[in-house]
Amino acid sequence: MSNTFADGCAWVEGAFVPIGEARIPLTEMGFTRSDATYDVVAAWRGKFFRLDDHLQRFARGCGYLQLSPPVRFDEIPEILAQCVRRAELQDAYVEMICTRGVPRAGNRDPRRVENRFYAFAVPYVWIAPPALQAEGIALIVARGVERISQRAVDSTVKNFQWGDFVRAQYEAYDRGGWTAVLLDSSGRVTEGPGFNLFAYTRGTLLTPPTGVLHGITRQTILELAAQERIPTRQVEFDLETLQGADEIFLTSTAGGVIPVATLDGEPVGAGGPGPVTLRLHARYWQAHEYGPWVSHLYGASLGAGGESDVSE
Ligand SMILES: Cc1ncc(COP(=O)(O)O)c(C=O)c1O
Structure with missing residues (x-):
C-alpha cells in the first residue's frame, strides 16, 4: 500500500x-x-x-x-x-x-x-538545487526595497514577515537574478529570503553581525572556517565591499552553502564557486554524515x- x-x-x-x-x-x-x-x-x-x-x-x-x-x-x-x-x-x-x-x-x-x-x-528543500550550486547563482542587490528595520521586526527572531523579501525576489526575477540580498537603511549588507551572506575578501570571510538572523548554517560556517584556519569577521560592510569580494556565498538550512557566480550581472571572482567556498561546502556536507x-x-x-x- x-x-x-x-x-x-x-x-x-x-x-x-x-x-x-x-x-x-x-x-x-x-x-x-x-x-x-x-x-x-x-x-x-x-x-x-x-x-x-x-x-x-x-x-x-x-x-x-x-x-x-x-x-x-x-x-x-x-x-x-x-x-x-x-x-x-x-x-x-x-x-x-x-x-x-x-x-x-x-x-x-x-x-x-x-x-x-x-x-x-x-x-x-533547496534554495538553489545542487546542479545550480555547481555553477553558482546569479545574485542581485535589491534597489527597490530595503530590509525592514531591526527595531521594527527583530531579525534574530525567525518570523513570517517576509514583505521586503518577497518584493526583493520579484526584483531579482525582473533583473535576471536567482535571488536578492537586501541593504538596510544605512546601505549595509544584510541577508535575503531565507539565507545569510558571506563575502570572502582580502583573505578574510566577512558576514554581517546585526540586522540578520543568526542562522545555524552561518554559525556552522564560522565554526568550520575556524577549524580550517580561514580568518572570519562578523562585521558590518557596505555594497562596495561586497562588489570587491573575491568570493560570495549564501548559507541556509534549505540548501547549505550556496556559491554566488555573479552579483548584479558582474562575475564574482572568476565567475564560479571559489576555492574557499568549495572547501567550506565540502566540510559542511561532511559534517552531516557523522560527528x-x-x-x-x-x-x-x-x-x-x-x-x-x-x-x-
Ligand atoms: C531571514 C533568514 N536569514 C537566514 C536564514 C538562514 O538560517 P539557517 O541557517 O538557520 O537556516 C533563514 C532561514 O530560513 C532566514 O529565514
Whole structure:
C-alpha cells in the first residue's frame, strides 16, 4: 500500500495528517497577523543536523514574542521525528511553528489567546538545487526595497514577515537574478529570503553581525572556517565591499552553502564557486554524515527529548 504521508507529514492540533490535508483556521493569528515564530531543521540521510541548536533558537523566539506552545519543548524532537518517519524521508525540511492562535470573536488582546503548535516534514528543500550550486547563482542587490528595520521586526527572531523579501525576489526575477540580498537603511549588507551572506575578501570571510538572523548554517560556517584556519569577521560592510569580494556565498538550512557566480550581472571572482567556498561546502556536507552535530532519526533515541510519549 502506498504511504499517505509520502508528500510529507504534519502535526496539527495533536494529530499527524498528510501534508496536503493539513489546515489552520482562517482566523488563526499566525496567518492574519504573522503573529508567530518558527524554525526549520534539516534531516539528512536519516539524521537531524544541529537539532538542539534549532530548538534553542525556537524556544528563545517563543520567549521573545511571549508565546508558549501547548507542548513541552522536550516533546518537540519526537513530534518532528515522527513527522519525518511517517513520511519515510531520509532528507527532509522539518518545520516547527508556534502561533498566537485563534481568538474568540471580537477579542483583540493577544494575551487572551491560546497559543498553538504546528509542525511538518516535507522532502528536503533547496534554495538553489545542487546542479545550480555547481555553477553558482546569479545574485542581485535589491534597489527597490530595503530590509525592514531591526527595531521594527527583530531579525534574530525567525518570523513570517517576509514583505521586503518577497518584493526583493520579484526584483531579482525582473533583473535576471536567482535571488536578492537586501541593504538596510544605512546601505549595509544584510541577508535575503531565507539565507545569510558571506563575502570572502582580502583573505578574510566577512558576514554581517546585526540586522540578520543568526542562522545555524552561518554559525556552522564560522565554526568550520575556524577549524580550517580561514580568518572570519562578523562585521558590518557596505555594497562596495561586497562588489570587491573575491568570493560570495549564501548559507541556509534549505540548501547549505550556496556559491554566488555573479552579483548584479558582474562575475564574482572568476565567475564560479571559489576555492574557499568549495572547501567550506565540502566540510559542511561532511559534517552531516557523522560527528557532534548529528542525531539519528531512525532507531536510536533523540538527544533532548528522548522517546517521549506522543499521542495522536
Ligand atoms: C531571514 C533568514 N536569514 C537566514 C536564514 C538562514 O538560517 P539557517 O541557517 O538557520 O537556516 C533563514 C532561514 O530560513 C532566514 O529565514
